[in-house]
Amino acid sequence: xxxxxxxxxxxxxxxxxxxxxxxxxxxxxxxxxxxxxxxxxxxxxxxxxxxxxxxxxxxxxxxxxxxxxxxxxxxxxxxxxxxxxxxxxxxxxxxxxxxxxxxxxxxxxxxxxxxxxxxxxxxxxxxxxxxxxxxxxxxxxxxxxxxxxxxxxx
Amino acid sequence: xxxxxxxxxxxxxxxxxxxxxxxxxxxxxxxxxxxxxxxxxxxxxxxxxxxxxxxxxxxxxxxxxxxxxxxxxxxxxxxxxxxxxxxxxxxxxxxxxxxxxxxxxxxxxxxxxxxxxxxxxxxxxxxxxxxxxxxxxxxxxxxxxxxxxxxxxx
Numbered sequence: 057x058x059x060x061x062x063x064x065x066x067x068x069x070x071x072x073x074x075x076x077x078x079x080x081x082x083x084x085x086x087x088x089x090x091x092x093x094x095x096x097x098x099x100x101x102x103x104x105x106x107x108x109x110x111x112x113x114x115x116x117x118x119x120x121x122x123x124x125x126x127x128x129x130x131x132x133x134x135x136x137x138x139x140x141x142x143x144x145x146x147x148x149x150x151x152x153x154x155x156x157x158x159x160x161x162x163x164x165x166x167x168x169x170x171x172x173x174x175x176x177x178x179x180x181x182x183x184x185x186x187x188x189x190x191x192x193x194x195x196x197x198x199x200x201x202x203x204x205x206x207x208x209x210x
Numbered sequence: 211x212x213x214x215x216x217x218x219x220x221x222x223x224x225x226x227x228x229x230x231x232x233x234x235x236x237x238x239x240x241x242x243x244x245x246x247x248x249x250x251x252x253x254x255x256x257x258x259x260x261x262x263x264x265x266x267x268x269x270x271x272x273x274x275x276x277x278x279x280x281x282x283x284x285x286x287x288x289x290x291x292x293x294x295x296x297x298x299x300x301x302x303x304x305x306x307x308x309x310x311x312x313x314x315x316x317x318x319x320x321x322x323x324x325x326x327x328x329x330x331x332x333x334x335x336x337x338x339x340x341x342x343x344x345x346x347x348x349x350x351x352x353x354x355x356x357x358x359x360x361x362x363x364x
Contacts, residue, residue, distance in 0.1 A: 059244050062320055064255055069240050071314030072306045079231030086223050090213050090352065101218055141313050146347035147305035147336050152226045155302060159295050160225030164357030166216055169350050176340035180350070182301050183337035186330035190339070193300035196323050198244065203318030 062200055063207045075119045076145065080104055081112050082152065088122065088142065089149055093135035121145065147180075154179050216354055217361045229273045230299065234258055235266050236306065242276065242296065243303055247289035275299065301334075308333050 064070065076082060083102045092098055099109050113136055116122040121142040124134040138145075150169075157165055157179065168177050182191045189195075218224065230236060237256045246252055253263050267290055270276040275296040278288040292299075304323075311319055311333065322331050336345045343349075 059321065060246050060251065060255070064257075066316055066318075066320040067240070068307045068310030068314055068316060068319065068321070069303060070237065071310035071316060073233040073236055077233030077236060079227040082227055082231060083224065086221070089347065092214050097214065101214070103218075143347050144309055144312060148302070148309060149223060150336060151301035151305045153222045155298055156222030156225035158298060160222055162220055162222060162225060162357060164220075165222065165355035166220040166358040167213065167222070167352050168355040169352055171338045171340065171343075171345065172349055172351055173343060174338060174341040176338060178338050178340050180336040180345040181339050182304060182334040183342070183344075184325045184328060184330060184332050185335050185344070186325065186332050187328035188337070188342055189325075189327060190337075191325060191334040193243065193297050195326055196334070197326055198321050198323055201319035201322040203316060204320040 059198055059200060059204075061207055062204045066203050066205070072148075075115075075121065076148070080108060081116065082149070084109070084112050084116065085121075085142070085145060086149060088136065088138050089146065093137055094127075094133075095136075098136070116142070150180055151182075154181075213352055213354060213358075215361055216358045220357050220359070226302075229269075229275065230302070234262060235270065236303070238263070238266050238270065239275075239296070239299060240303060242290065242292050243300060247291055248281075248287075249290075252290070270296070304334055305336075308335075 076085065084098060087098045087101050092101055095109065099106065102109065113122065117124055120139055122136045123139050125137055127133055127135050156162070169179060171178050183189060184191050230239065238252060241252045241255050246255055249263065253260065256263065267276065271278055274293055276290045277293050279291055281287055281289050310316070323333060325332050337343060338345050
């Protein structure tokens with residue numbers, strides 16, 4: 057069986073994209089990782105219209121990526137914080153940032169990342185958890201997994 | 211200056227999202243990384259309508275992520291291959307896959323990845339290129355870089 061013919065119904069990439077697969081949602085997540093939690097500030101930083109932002113926040117809450125937390129009682133005001141599941145999206149944001157830094161024709165980076173434990177200013181890369189070596193597309197072979205099924209053809 | 215107030219015009223994440231920030235484009239890239247290069251097969255694997263797929267392919271070619279290569283002369287037929295710039299998007303696809311594997315409630319993976327050099331079946335993770343340690347959101351401090359400018363306020 058070739059991977060070309062595997063049934064895409066069970067695709068992990070597509071599962072993720074059903075939750076975060078649009079630009080506006082990913083800009084909201086950028087703000088969340090920077091620590092911006094309040095509606096009006098997220099709106100100012102993303103330029104999204106109120107109804108669009110409200111829709112994206114509700115979807116992220118419904119999918120367990122953000123949670124609403126009351127921060128003021130009268131009137132009631134909520135802020136949006138990443139859940140554990142949301143924090144696990146950090147690598148997606150980092151890899152989007154890395155590609156934009158390399159290919160986005162920006163003059164200079166507006167954010168730099170510091171690795172707290174070693175102090176290096178760095179851009180994380182993909183590595184193999186077994187041997188620790190850096191991993192690029194050329195270093196990996198994709199194989200059908202236990203959940204792969206051959207697509208039914210008409 | 212707090213990162214909350216930095217001017218988002220120079221954002222590397224947003225630069226990337228202007229090129230690949232929609233689900234359909236990312237599904238086309240999934241196919242490209244699996245090695246699926248021809249229009250009809252990409253269409254079958256993504257379920258995209260012809261005009262939508264055509265639009266996404268043209269945009270990816272215009273942005274230098276894919277290139278069109280003639281593979282048949284009469285009639286003329288082209289296939290779509292990743293450029294070097296496109297191959298550099300591999301980490302984005304891997305991190306989307308990793309999150310979907312972890313949180314997408316799939317029963318079993320339909321693809322597994324083998325690290326060619328060490329032979330391990332593995333899921334790449336982010337690591338610090340300086341010290342080699344794994345990197346999560348908790349291990350990193352984001353700081354304003356040389357290109358950061360304070361947003362003008364009204």
